[in-house]
Amino acid sequence: MRVGYLHTELSREGPGLMLRDIVSDAPQVAALRAVIGAAEADVLVLGDMDYDAQGAALDALNAGLATPYPHAQALQGNAGIDTGLDLDGDGRLGRPRDMQAYGRFAGQSGLGILSRLPIGAPVSLNALLWQDVPGSLMSAEERDTAGDVQRLSSGGHWIVPLAPVNGPALTLMVFHATPPVFDGPEDRNGRRNADEIALWQRLLDGALDSPAPSGSFVIAGTANIDPADGEGRLEAIGDLLADPRLIDPRPASPGGAAAEAGGQTGDPALDTVDWPEPAPGNLRVDYVLPSADLRLDRPGVLWPEKGAELAESVAVASRHRLVWIDILR
Template sequence: MAAADTYRIATYATPLSRDGPGLLLRDILKAEDSQIATSQAVIAHIAPDVLVLTDFDYDLDGVALNAFADTFGDLFPHRFALRPNTGLATGLDLDRNGRLGEPRDAIGYGRFAGDGGMAILSRFALSEATDLSGLLWRDLPGATLPEGFYPPEVLEVQRLSTSGHWIVPVDLPDGPLSLMAFAATPPVFDGPEDRNGLRNRDELRLWQVVLDGGFGPAPDSFVIAGNANLDPADGDGFSDAMADFLADPRLQDPLPGLDTADWPEEGGPGNLRVSYVLPSADWRVADAGVYWPAPGAGLLGSDGLAAGPHHLVWVDISR
């Protein structure tokens, strides 16, 4: 009997956002940016079959994404990105600080439209996606919005997704896989109303609603991948929501490592687990890991931060 095919699915919160539109493409083409070079080296070293990138600047024609993917030769012939909610202007004072047009007045924090979006690179063909990014926060079943904080005109435009929630079918040789990709807001940078903490929790809850069949038939065979910006035990935010999600019997937690990001201990949250690759229960997990080599070893420099605080998370699965 032939051995089952094994697929490596990964997510990486790469530091591939820049201060303005077009600058990421400039830096990719110049090939002089050490963060980009280190990120590329890590991706090539892990060589995933399907990769969800978060914090990757979006442009309408995918020029930067194609330029980045081309640096890997024929590893990722299939590329996908949709316009994210990050930087999507509202014309309203979403953070209620009395000023308009600031990054926190966009649907998702962003200095310009497309700032720090998401992208998918794949060895395998990608079919038509289901995009849930336009869902208004108030329309999520069981949504919890900051009480009394948003005026009616904001509720009319405030989407739930900070960047996006996509369900992208991946055409694997032995059958389809539904890739459920997202990148949630950090549960900080707000006030006593806790709007970011509440939103972060509901961005995670959206996947539970999807699995409950709240937006049509639930995916049969899936992988949830991306940056939840939420640790199940430490840091800010509703950690219990992440712990409960990881315990959902419809998915499995490969436990690739306890930490996926390295922030300062003083003045910061320290090491946290915030990025995840979570296969549905029908998959067999062959291996999993977080690319976090020992200090001074590997591709991430002497302090392990040559590509920023986040580390690539990968899981090997087979049917």
């Protein structure tokens, strides 16, 4: 069973615009569909998908695939949800930086799941306040001014049960953490990013109100941080990757290795995003991490070398690359 994740970069600047581009089969959308088809994932988590209550955008994307998935689930994150506070201190309310997570409208930059397996009812962790997370890095000043309002999750955290037809149940734990940049010396986004990543370990520790999965699980999403290079609190993702309850399958690609620009500490073959250089440059920021009880085969990153088949579609679809694992059942 193949489980994949792709940060699509399909999110748009206003409600309905992503659906418009999907319906019109814009070049990025056509390329994305080619990538999805080539990946042949049984379960595919899609990041940076604008949410609508009817799931129309995700359904339209799915309907245009050569082989549509029988099950789809759209998920709304915290982007664009107003806090009612002047979080950025600019003297104005209701601006994108005053939201629970940066966003121009409610529903911007959520997640979607396409699956050949039935999808159970998702459990959202998005209402959890940042100050209430065990070990929270929220500052004292932030607790005083916004502690009773500010949620931890930015793009969102969900626990989503699946029901494989010929095997035991599998739980998806999907998320999209804020980038640990675009702030100042207070490192607000860096601290929030670290806590968003650590939330999965707190869940597995039994430290949250929501129970941890009782069986096999897969964590999939954009952590927005590399364990060896770039900005942010690298120890946060390092701790998650080293957790004995998980497997770091270290998926790799020939395209990532060939795109190395030099100066990296980590292995460029493991990179999952083709960002401009010299900064931030190519990094490993997207992850599919199975529980330690699962047996794996052929993890990978869909990033062919330039000139290879599908290389152009991969580049047009998103700067991020699709990451997958194959689970042996």
